[in-house]
Amino acid sequence: MDKKGLTGFQLKMIGLILMVFDHLYSFLDNMPIQFKWIGRIVAPIFIFMTVEGYYHTSNKKKYMLRLFIGSFVMNLGNLIVPKYFPSANNIALTANIFSTLFMITIYLCIVDFIIRAIKEKNILKITLGIALFILPVALGILIIMNIETLLSVQILGHLVLFIPNPLFIEGGPLFLLIGIVMYLLRKNRKKQLLIYAIISLAIMFTGQLSIQGILYDNFQWMMVFAAPLLYLYNGQKGRGMKYLFYIFYPVHIYILYIISTL
Structure with a gap:
């Protein structure tokens, strides 16, 4: 490595490995709960790398399009695969981190738009940016309010x-x-990960503050343990293989799902 620490490629590989443990617990019986615990740090790693990728890419539209295509294909697979491999255990195929990462890049575009508008002191653009920021959430609320009709x-x-x-x-x-x-x-980086840690630990207080609560019922706060790995990121891209995640993520989920139906 040119610098000490972890490259982007190494961080992604750590995420991919821990992702498998997380989904082993999700799809197969008798897996230890610890697999789910270590899986909590996976999404933050890929969110972090998506932010870095969005910032450094020379073609943001192309980068976002890849994530959207991944989201679309994954959602299509989530509909098709269960038709050929129905689950007797009512295991649903809902995983799609691509949708999350794509939506994050959409909001980063909006954030950039608002920041530019503030620097230009353009009230009209600032208002438009705030409206764009709120609009997707408002549409989601509208869907919830009309969910019976939509269903x-x-x-x-x-x-x-x-x-x-x-x-x-x-x-x-x-x-x-x-x-x-x-x-x-x-x-x-220090302030970034400090705020991240505060957000993560705050989740602990949304459930029961007992051993049962924080270890077995509401353990999403464990994503705080991604912070040390993210701190070690040295800003280097590392090896290529940018399509590895796009392929590995859906393939391993569908393999584990099909195994679970058998």
Whole structure:
């Protein structure tokens, strides 16, 4: 390595390995809960790397298009695979981190737009940026308010699956918030990870503050343990293989799902 620490490639490989453990617990019986614990640090790693990728890419539109295509294909697979391999255990195929990462890049574009508008002191653009920021959430609330009607005409599935929305993506508004915070504070790694840690630990207080509560019921706070790995990021891209994640993520999920149906 040119610098000490972890390259982007190495961080992604750590994420991919721990992702397998997380999904082993999700799809197969009798897996230890510890697999789920270590899986909590996976999404933050890929959110962090998406923020870095968005910032450094020379073609943001192309970068976002890749994430959207990944989201679309994954959602399509989530519909098709269960038709040929129905689950007797009612295991649902809902995983799609691509939708989350794509929605994060959408909001980063909006954040950039608002920042430029503030620098230009353009009130009209600032108002437009705020409206764009709120609009997807408002649409999500509208869907929830009309969910019975939408379900009856089978529109909801198409809206949610093929048009990502902050309220329905994997991780929801929480992961979206983390992505925005990481982006705004990316030039100050210590402050960035401090705020990230505070957000992570705050989740602990949304459930029962007991051993049962924080270890077995509400353990999403464990994503705080991604912070040391993110701190070790040395700013280097590392090896290529940019399509590895796009391929490995859906393939290993569908393999584990099919095994679970058998």
